Amino acid sequence: MICARMTMAVMALAGIAGAQELSYEVYKAKVEPIFLKKREGHARCVSCHAGANNAFGLQALTPGSKVWTEEQTRKNFQTVSYLVTPGKPEESTLLKHPLAPEGGGDIFHGGGRQFPTKNDPEFKVIADWIRGAK
Numbered sequence: 001m002i003c004a005r006m007t008m009a010v011m012a013l014a015g016i017a018g019a020q021e022l023s024y025e026v027y028k029a030k031v032e033p034i035f036l037k038k039r040e041g042h043a044r045c046v047s048c049h050a051g052a053n054n055a056f057g058l059q060a061l062t063p064g065s066k067v068w069t070e071e072q073t074r075k076n077f078q079t080v081s082y083l084v085t086p087g088k089p090e091e092s093t094l095l096k097h098p099l100a101p102e103g104g105g106d107i108f109h110g111g112g113r114q115f116p117t118k119n120d121p122e123f124k125v126i127a128d129w130i131r132g133a134k
């Protein structure tokens with residue numbers, strides 16, 4: 001009996017820990033490419049946020065390179081992690097700030113309404129990562 005209870009407690013804790021963890025692999029494969037992508041009607045995140053003076057300061061791309069190196073990606077991952085509340089996309093600055101106000105986002109983003117609604121496909125990819133997708 002005690003044993004079964006303990007097993008359940010451990011499983012519950014593992015569940016919480018799993019939800020809190022941000023996957024570097026998913027970040028690298030799915031999230032970071034969104035920062036580089038030219039999305040219809042929007043300037044690319046990287047064009048304003050590389051070397052930016054705000055909390056979303058991505059690494060500057062090496063001249064001549066269109067992608068970040070592994071080391072730069074790791075630094076970006078750290079920077080971006082500070083803007084994310086694991087398990088809670090709706091509380092994460094990374095998504096809330098560039099989301100249009102009528103879609104539930106912040107009143108103002110210097111880079112405009114990057115995501116019109118939470119149904120935007122790229123918004124969803126980032127939200128899944130924050131929820132703990134592996």
Ligand code: HEC
Pocket residue numbers: 035042043044045046047048049054055056083093094095097098108109110111112114
């Ligand atoms: C045209 C330039 C521009 C583009 C493109 C842009 N941003 Fe921004 N962003 C800004 C500026 C300027 C600020 C600082 C002022 C403010 O808080 O809005 C900012 C602030 C932010 C912040 C808040 C950082 C902090 O200090 O708390 C986040 C998060 C953010 N942007 C995410 C994004 C994402 C994600 C994209 C791409 C989907 C993007 N931005 C595209 C200009 C841009």
